[in-house]
């Protein structure tokens with residue numbers, strides 16, 4: 001049995017099964033749906049997650065990532081939550097914060113930033129890793145209405161809302177409806193490494 005940072009006994013360890021040891025934060029990060037609706041996010045932890053995103057590498061150091069940050073109980077949180085797909089709305093309302101991850105797809109002159117989605121994904125990976133390190137959990141979502149987010153926050157055409165990430169304190173799987181509880185405790189799986197490496201000498 002492991003005890004997570006929120007002090008919740010986890011009878012179903014979520015740690016990645018790897019051939020070689022990984023950094024703890026990479027092996028232990030996973031995407032829960034059961035968040036503690038009573039736990040707020042500390043400003044310092046939110047700042048740290050955003051700082052981590054800020055310090056990701058990017059093509060020509062273009063930093064084509066932007067974030068719309070809403071803490072639970074704020075109008076921004078409500079507007080992000082309203083844009084989520086219903087399956088995500090069902091659990092993401094308990095997260096301490098919802099963040100829209102936005103790619104800047106062109107520069108101010110209209111020149112394309114071909115790596116903007118790649119760079120944004122990498123910065124969100126940093127954000128999630130830092131959040132995990134700070135005792136939080138994060139869950140990325142592609143299921144949301146991009147036009148609704150665009151309209152709600154008046155995003156320019158240059159900006160593409162790519163994903164939403166829920167961040168918060170882990171709660172027990174038993175707090176979820178049965179269908180989601182089953183997914184919460186199901187074994188985490190990945191394709192074998194041999195299938196991922198196309199050539200290796």
Ligand SMILES: Cc1cc2nc3c(=O)[nH]c(=O)nc-3n(C[C@H](O)[C@H](O)[C@H](O)COP(=O)(O)O)c2cc1C
Pocket residue numbers: 029030031032088139140141142143144163188
């Ligand atoms: C770009 C992206 C979109 C995702 N969209 C959703 C989503 O809409 N709803 C959801 O519940 N999970 C979503 N996920 C979470 C994945 O299902 C999850 O990361 C994957 O199953 C691996 O599980 P793990 O993060 O616990 O290792 C998304 C993850 C990513 C990276």
